[in-house]
Amino acid sequence: MDYYLLTVCIYVVVGIIACWGLNLQFGETGVLNFAAVLFVAVGAYTASLFSLGHPTPASYQQYFWGTSLPWPLPWLAAGVAGGALGLLVGLLVLRRLRGDYQAMVLLVVSTMGTYLVSADPGLLNGSIGLASIPAPFKSELHTGQVGYELFYLGLSVVTALIIFEVLRRINASPLGRVLRAVRENEQAAEAVGHNVAATKLMVMVVGGAVAALAGAIEVQFIGAWAPAGWTYPETFGLFAAVIVGGRGNLGGVAVGAFLVQGLFLEGTVLLPNFGNPDVIGAVQWMSLATLILLFLWFRPQGVIPERQRRFREGQPGPLRGLLPAQAFARVGRGQQNA
Amino acid sequence: MNLVLPSLGFGIITASTLLPAAVGFTLQFSATGVLNIAFGAQMTFAAFIAYVCTQAGLSIWLALAAAAVCGALASALLNRFLLTPFARRGTTFFGMVVVTIALALLVEYAVELIWGPLPVSYPLTAPGLVHVGPMSFTHSQLVVLAIGVVFAIGTHALLRYTRAGKAIRAVADNRDLARSSGISAQRITDLAWLVSGLMGGAAGVMLGISLSSVSYTMGDTFLLEIVAAAVLGGVGQVYGAMLGALVIGVLLQESAIVLGGAYAPISAFAVLILVLLIRPTGILAGAAKAKGVS
Amino acid sequence: MPENSVVSQQQVPAAVSPASAGQDGEPLLRVAGLTVRFGGVVAVDDLSFGIMPGTAVGLIGPNGAGKSTALKVIGGEVKPTSGAVLFDGVNLAGRPPHVAARHGLIRTFQLGGEFARLSVMENLLVAVPRLRGQSIWGALAGRRWWAAAQDAEVRRARDVLSRLDLTDKCDAYARDLSGGQRKLVEIGRALMARPKMLVLDEPMAGVNRSLARHIEEALKALRDEGLTLLLVEHELGSVERLCDRVIVMAEGRQIADGDMGQLRSREEVLRAYLGGG
Numbered sequence: 001m002d003y004y005l006l007t008v009c010i011y012v013v014v015g016i017i018a019c020w021g022l023n024l025q026f027g028e029t030g031v032l033n034f035a036a037v038l039f040v041a042v043g044a045y046t047a048s049l050f051s052l053g054h055p056t057p058a059s060y061q062q063y064f065w066g067t068s069l070p071w072p073l074p075w076l077a078a079g080v081a082g083g084a085l086g087l088l089v090g091l092l093v094l095r096r097l098r099g100d101y102q103a104m105v106l107l108v109v110s111t112m113g114t115y116l117v118s119a120d121p122g123l124l125n126g127s128i129g130l131a132s133i134p135a136p137f138k139s140e141l142h143t144g145q146v147g148y149e150l151f152y153l154g155l156s157v158v159t160a161l162i163i164f165e166v167l168r169r170i171n172a173s174p175l176g177r178v179l180r181a182v183r184e185n186e187q188a189a190e191a192v193g194h195n196v197a198a199t200k201l202m203v204m205v206v207g208g209a210v211a212a213l214a215g216a217i218e219v220q221f222i223g224a225w226a227p228a229g230w231t232y233p234e235t236f237g238l239f240a241a242v243i244v245g246g247r248g249n250l251g252g253v254a255v256g257a258f259l260v261q262g263l264f265l266e267g268t269v270l271l272p273n274f275g276n277p278d279v280i281g282a283v284q285w286m287s288l289a290t291l292i293l294l295f296l297w298f299r300p301q302g303v304i305p306e307r308q309r310r311f312r313e314g315q316p317g318p319l320r321g322l323l324p325a326q327a328f329a330r331v332g333r334g335q336q337n338a
Numbered sequence: 339m340n341l342v343l344p345s346l347g348f349g350i351i352t353a354s355t356l357l358p359a360a361v362g363f364t365l366q367f368s369a370t371g372v373l374n375i376a377f378g379a380q381m382t383f384a385a386f387i388a389y390v391c392t393q394a395g396l397s398i399w400l401a402l403a404a405a406a407v408c409g410a411l412a413s414a415l416l417n418r419f420l421l422t423p424f425a426r427r428g429t430t431f432f433g434m435v436v437v438t439i440a441l442a443l444l445v446e447y448a449v450e451l452i453w454g455p456l457p458v459s460y461p462l463t464a465p466g467l468v469h470v471g472p473m474s475f476t477h478s479q480l481v482v483l484a485i486g487v488v489f490a491i492g493t494h495a496l497l498r499y500t501r502a503g504k505a506i507r508a509v510a511d512n513r514d515l516a517r518s519s520g521i522s523a524q525r526i527t528d529l530a531w532l533v534s535g536l537m538g539g540a541a542g543v544m545l546g547i548s549l550s551s552v553s554y555t556m557g558d559t560f561l562l563e564i565v566a567a568a569v570l571g572g573v574g575q576v577y578g579a580m581l582g583a584l585v586i587g588v589l590l591q592e593s594a595i596v597l598g599g600a601y602a603p604i605s606a607f608a609v610l611i612l613v614l615l616i617r618p619t620g621i622l623a624g625a626a627k628a629k630g631v632s
Numbered sequence: 633m634p635e636n637s638v639v640s641q642q643q644v645p646a647a648v649s650p651a652s653a654g655q656d657g658e659p660l661l662r663v664a665g666l667t668v669r670f671g672g673v674v675a676v677d678d679l680s681f682g683i684m685p686g687t688a689v690g691l692i693g694p695n696g697a698g699k700s701t702a703l704k705v706i707g708g709e710v711k712p713t714s715g716a717v718l719f720d721g722v723n724l725a726g727r728p729p730h731v732a733a734r735h736g737l738i739r740t741f742q743l744g745g746e747f748a749r750l751s752v753m754e755n756l757l758v759a760v761p762r763l764r765g766q767s768i769w770g771a772l773a774g775r776r777w778w779a780a781a782q783d784a785e786v787r788r789a790r791d792v793l794s795r796l797d798l799t800d801k802c803d804a805y806a807r808d809l810s811g812g813q814r815k816l817v818e819i820g821r822a823l824m825a826r827p828k829m830l831v832l833d834e835p836m837a838g839v840n841r842s843l844a845r846h847i848e849e850a851l852k853a854l855r856d857e858g859l860t861l862l863l864v865e866h867e868l869g870s871v872e873r874l875c876d877r878v879i880v881m882a883e884g885r886q887i888a889d890g891d892m893g894q895l896r897s898r899e900e901v902l903r904a905y906l907g908g909g
Contacts (some may be wrong), residue, residue, distance in 0.1 A: 032432050079746070100373055101573060103435060104565050105614060107375075111562045112607040119600035129632065166772065173771035174763045174778055177750070179760040184747035191707060192759035192825050193733030202768055236439050243436065278455045282447035289440035289447075296433055296440075297425065310803045311753045311786055 006149040008262060013156045014218040015261030016254045019241045020167055021210030026239065027201045027247035027306075028176065030183030032103040035089060035110035036211060042230035043078035043212025045117075045124055048133045049222065050074035061125045071136030075159070075216045082212020085202035092202045110232055112134050114267050118227045129226020133219055148230050156217050163210055168204075177309075179203065180248065212258040232237055233285065237261065240292045246302025255303050261316075345595040346588060347473030353587025354486025357546040359560070360567035360579040361493050362537030368510035368574030369530035371431070372421060375438040378561030379445035380416075380535060381542030383411035385552045386453055388543040389460065396459050397482065404544040409539020416441070417531040442558065450554040457553035460546055482544045489537060490580055497576060502529055510574055529591045562603070563590065566610045586610075660685040660829055661706070661737070666715035666725075668701055668884075675701040677884035679715070683829070688851075688861040690871040690892075693881035699864045700742070702881070703833050706862075707739040708732040720828060734761065736828030740818045742837060747806035752798060755806050755817050756789040757782070759825040775819050785824070792820045796850060812843030819850060829860040836867050848874060868892070 018040050024032040033039075053068035055061075062067070069077070093105050118127040125131075141148060171177050178199060181189045186196050220224045237260060245256020262285065296303070355379040362376050384405040424437050458509035467474045475483070509526045545560055546552040567586045571578025586606050593605035659682030668676040676698040683689050691699050700784040704710040704719050707730035717725040724732050729739075738759075747755050757763070763785060764770050765778025793799050796816045801809060808819055815835055822830055835851065836844040848870050855861055855874065865871050871878060872892040880901050888901050893902050 026432075030432070032435065056777070092548065092615065100367075100431070101569060103373060103432075104569055104573070105611075108562055108565055108569070108607055108610065112604055115600070115603045115607075119598075119604060126699070147515075169774055170768070170771045172775065174760075174782060175768060175771035177754055177758055178766055180750055180754075184749055185707070185745065187729070188741065188745045188747060190709075190729040191733055191739050192729050192821060193738075193761050194758075195728070195730045199727075206724065206768070230724045233443060236443065239436055239439075248881040278450065282450045285443045286447045286451075289443040291442045292436060296429060296437060297427065300427075300429065300433065306749070308803070308805070309751055309754055311751075318449075 003146055003149065006146065006153055010149065010153050010156055010221055011218070013153070014214045014221075014256050015238075015241065015256040017156075017160050017163055017217065018211050019238055019245070019250025019257040019261070020163060020250060021207040021212075021214065022238050023242050023247065023250065023253045024167060024170070024179075024207040024210065025203050027242050027249075027253065028086050028171065028183060029179040029185075029200060030186075030304040031094070031200050031203060032106070033204070033207070034103050034106040034112075034151075034232070034235055036072050037230045037232065037234040038110040038113045039082045039085060039208045039211035040218070040234075041225070041227075042217035043116075043215030044225045045130070045215075046078040046081040046212065046297035047074040047216035047219050048124075048130045048225060049075045051134050051136075052130065052132070061130060062122050063124050063130060064122060067153065068134075071220075074136075074157050074220065075213060078212045078216035079209040082215075083205045083209035084088065085212070086206075087201065090204035091200040094133050095203065107232060110235065114227045114231055128269075129224060130227075131224040133225070135220050135221045135223065152221055154223065156221075159213065163213065166211070166249060171248075171250060183248075218281070237288065240288055242302075243292060243300075244302060245294050246304040246306060248306035249302070249304050252302050252304030255288045259303075260291075264291070341595045342592060343472040344474065345591045347470070347475055347479075348582075348594075349588030349591035350473075351475070351479045351482055351548050351587075352590055353584045354483045355541055355548055356563060356567050356583035356587045357486045357541075357580055358489040358537040358544070359541035359564045360571070360583045361489065362534035362541070363564050364568040364571070364574055364579040365510070365537075365576055366530045367504065367568070369506050370417075372425075372438065373431070373435045374534075375504055375561070376416075376442040376445060377534070377538055377564065378557035378559070379442040379449075379558065380409060380413060380538045381545065381560065382449055382552075382554060383412065383445050383542070384539030385542035385546040385556065386458075386554075387539075388546065389453070389458055389552055392460050398462060398478070398543075398547065401460075402485075402540060402547075405543045406503035406536050406539040409542065410536035413535020413538065414528055414532045416535075417527065422527070429592055440480075446554055446558055453554065455554065457551040457556075459551045460543075462547065462550070478547050479499035482548055485540065485544060485571050489540070493576060493580075495503060496533070502526075504531055506533075563606065566607060570610050570613055650878070653691050658685075659683055660720060661862065662707065662716075662718040663702075664716045664718065666702065666705060666717065667711045667713045668698075668705060668710060669744065674884050676712070677707065679881070679884075681879055681886065681889065683860060685828075685860050687857045687877065688855045688863070688875045690875035690878040691862060691864045691881065692866070692868065692871060692878055693887075696883075697881040698884040699881055700833060703739060703831055703862075703864055706732070706737070706831055713866050733825060736826065737831065738822040738827040738829070739831040740815070740822055740823045740833060740835060742833040745818045746806040746809075746814045749805055751805055752793065752809070752817050752820075753789055753802045753804050755787070755793065756821050756824045757785055759821045760785045761825055789820070789824060790825050795853075810840075810843070812839035812847065815839060815847060816843075816850070823854075827859070829862065830854070830863065832863040832865075834866065836866055836870055837863060846872070860873060 018036070021039065022033060022036045025033045049066045050069050051074045052063070052066045055063050055066050072326060089106070089109060093109070095104050097105060117124050120126065134150065135148070137151070138148060141151060143151065178189065178194055182194065182196050182199050190196050202312070241256040241260035242253050244260055245254065246252025264287065359377070359381065363374065367373060387408045388398070388401040388405035392398055396404065421434065421437065422443065424434060429437065462478050466477055468477065468480060497507050505526050506529065509523065542557055545556060549556070563586055567582035568579050569582070570585060571580070571582030589606045589609055590602045592605050594602035597605060661683040663682070664680050666676055666679040667674070678701055691702065701710060705712045705725070708724060708727050708731060711726045715725060716723050719732065719735055719737050722735055724735065724737070747758065750758065753849055763778070764781040770778055790799070790802070793802055795820065798813065798816055798820065800811065806814060809817065819835065832851070839847065842879055844867070851861065851874055861874070863871070863874070875892070877890065878892050878895055879886055880895060888895055888898055
């Protein structure tokens with residue numbers, strides 16, 4: 001049980017990171033990235049290729065290229081790959097298309113990725129997927145399974161904290177304000193001098209890198225990755241978490257990821273087995289869909305809504321270096337969604 | 339032997355199925371402004387309704403008609419009791435998309451729970467082949483082709499010669515302007531959902547016939563091809579969607595022959611991306627409209 | 633009344649000194665041969681005019697005359713079929729809106745121009761050009777890097793807000809304001825962008841009488857301080873009080889140019905209004 005709980009914890013951390021990536025794009029900037037899970041997948045495949053080693057013809061699995069680098073290089077490579085994909089997709093989709101087209105084309109791009117990997121078994125072992133992806137330090141640490149999972153959880157939590165700090169800085173800065181302005185009104189953001197296309201491109205790159213890191217963490221933990229794991233309903237799972245938790249609020253999104261990714265998608269395995277796995281899958285997705293509809297109807301702002309920024313009255317005093325919060329106090333308050 | 343010409347026949351069949359679906363999808367999108375991801379799931383639902391009808395002893399063509407009607411009703415009810423209330427609550431465009439995705443999951447997995455995860459098939463009469471030049475068709479394929487053509491002509495007639503059709507076009511062109519010139523937006527929205535449900539329902543059954551199997555993920559997979567056809571033609575452009583359906587349909591089958599079946603969807607999407615890079619508003623899109631705050 | 637001005641000398645120097653915006657005798661904005669076609673429809677037909685720095689010009693005409701389209705071309709939202717938009721010596725025709733804004737040409741919207749789920753203060757701060765912490769690297773550098781610069785802008789924004797009578801709305805979401813207050817927020821936001829020229833699309837439309845008066849006063853104060861204004865407006869009384877000069881458009885074409893008093897007596901202007909309006 002301990003073992004299983006730890007596994008779910010790692011999944012939840014991975015889910016939180018992926019949702020934070022999507023939150024930067026969708027929650028803060030309003031980019032409807034329907035290819036969100038593609039970024040997670042690219043991160044997972046990149047980390048796999050950077051840890052599996054050179055492919056041999058005798059091997060039971062085929063992939064086009066591979067090397068074996070020590071941690072954290074596979075994770076960093078995954079982040080770079082995710083950012084590069086964000087740049088590519090952003091240049092393709094965001095600069096030239098209207099918002100409604102963007103969403104559709106991103107959906108098409110995501111599915112295209114699934115088809116491409118499944119179609120060519122020589123690329124990334126086709127629809128069977130890659131397996132035996134080594135876990136970092138597993139052979140060096142002689143800790144047993146539970147001990148290793150504890151170690152890996154620590155590794156992922158530290159990574160998550162670093163990502164949190166990066167995203168928190170963006171969120172709290174003047175840049176975060178520009179992102180929210182783009183979300184609220186693209187035309188007006190342009191009209192006051194912000195390059196909306198470039199801004200969106202930036203969040204595709206940064207958010208893509210974050211989502212890819214989530215994929216890397218996940219794949220080095222479970223050791224396998226196949227196209228069936230990143231079809232477009234998975235993207236919906238990420239969106240669900242962001243909406244349930246609270247768009248634009250990092251803490252809220254983390255709660256959402258915990259509720260949706262942890263309790264709904266992983267936690268149902270903890271329930272007593274009722275019927276065949278198909279039924280469980282169907283019930284899972286249907287209840288997730290219902291949850292989303294309920295939230296959009298009753299609480300569209302999510303469990304923890306975006307903070308309303310308040311600006312303290314008066315001039316900043318001499319203490320401001322010591323007490324930065326005084327000059328720029330942020331007070332959370334409930335709000336209705338428009 | 340060169341298979342390019344014979345597979346053109348398959349391409350045309352795929353296009354005939356794709357046509358009502360893409361037209362229905364794009365018509366509803368342009369008239370109501372809701373990007374309906376549940377369209378594929380609606381197709382699946384209708385295809386299973388037709389399956390139930392054939393099990394009850396109806397002929398497949400009667401079943402198709404029944405499924406189309408059911409699709410239309412379901413679509414209209416959906417709009418009235420789910421989407422319109424959400425829109426009234428001020429749910430944004432993005433929120434509405436998420437609502438339709440949730441709906442897609444609900445319908446799709448409900449279908450799985452009711453009819454099971456394994457594909458079923460319609461009882462089709464023994465396939466006698468009809469040869470047209472190098473192409474050969476089964477009888478059911480020819481009927482599918484005929485239905486596709488009927489839908490193309492029917493849509494044209496609807497939009498060109500009926501008051502309702504003209505109103506839909508006006509709303510699709512410019513929603514605010516149409517509203518201010520006295521067209522009832524609510525009635526047009528209802529009508530658009532009804533028509534798109536009808537077309538989607540028929541397309542679902544046609545897809546089941548041409549694939550010779552019906553499964554709960556069928557419409558969802560096909561949705562991507564519908565979106566590709568619609569975007570290729572320029573979203574909201576009904577004639578563009580027809581052309582897009584033809585191009586994507588033929589391309590899917592031709593690339594299956596030339597590159598192998600698994601690559602077919604990829605090549606079709608690659609062409610879509612290429613077209614978007616050259617003409618972001620689709621192949622048939624007119625001059626850019628001055629959209630925005632006016 | 634300098635103490636009552638919306639933008640004082642030391643706050644927005646570029647906005648107040650006409651000489652800094654263009655050479656003597658050179659128009660700040662020059663539109664030359666501007667034509668816009670949508671499909672077969674000619675929305676704007678060979679429009680040419682110049683606006684001298686420090687002047688306020690009204691653009692009027694019946695509905696569908698092409699005024700809003702002309703504004704959108706000047707702001708960069710619509711690409712002209714042909715013609716040039718020279719602003720401060722740079723041709724902006726066909727360039728995206730943010731380029732126009734960065735050159736100091738700021739436009740406001742007829743409807744819905746505010747950032748709804750941003751507070752009034754945030755609405756204003758968004759428009760500050762090149763504020764520290766607006767780039768990704770500046771943001772990652774942390775609060776210490778941008779806090780002082782932002783505080784200065786917060787003080788400037790408070791000034792603007794107090795002069796627009798919006799001080800008590802500082803922390804309210806823009807969407808919770810009345811229509812007229814939102815327009816004021818937009819004007820305040822435009823001022824934060826350090827504009828050389830404001831292009832206003834019906835700033836008084838759909839606003840109650842007293843607030844419309846308030847907006848008019850604010851614009852008048854800006855004009856008196858030397859900010860260049862171009863406004864499209866239906867309320868001819870406001871146009872007459874605010875503008876030194878009025879350009880009349882009908883069916884995409886410029887049919888008259890002069891001061892309101894002269895124009896009132898011209899027959900084609902009256903005909904355009906009575907026939908088309």
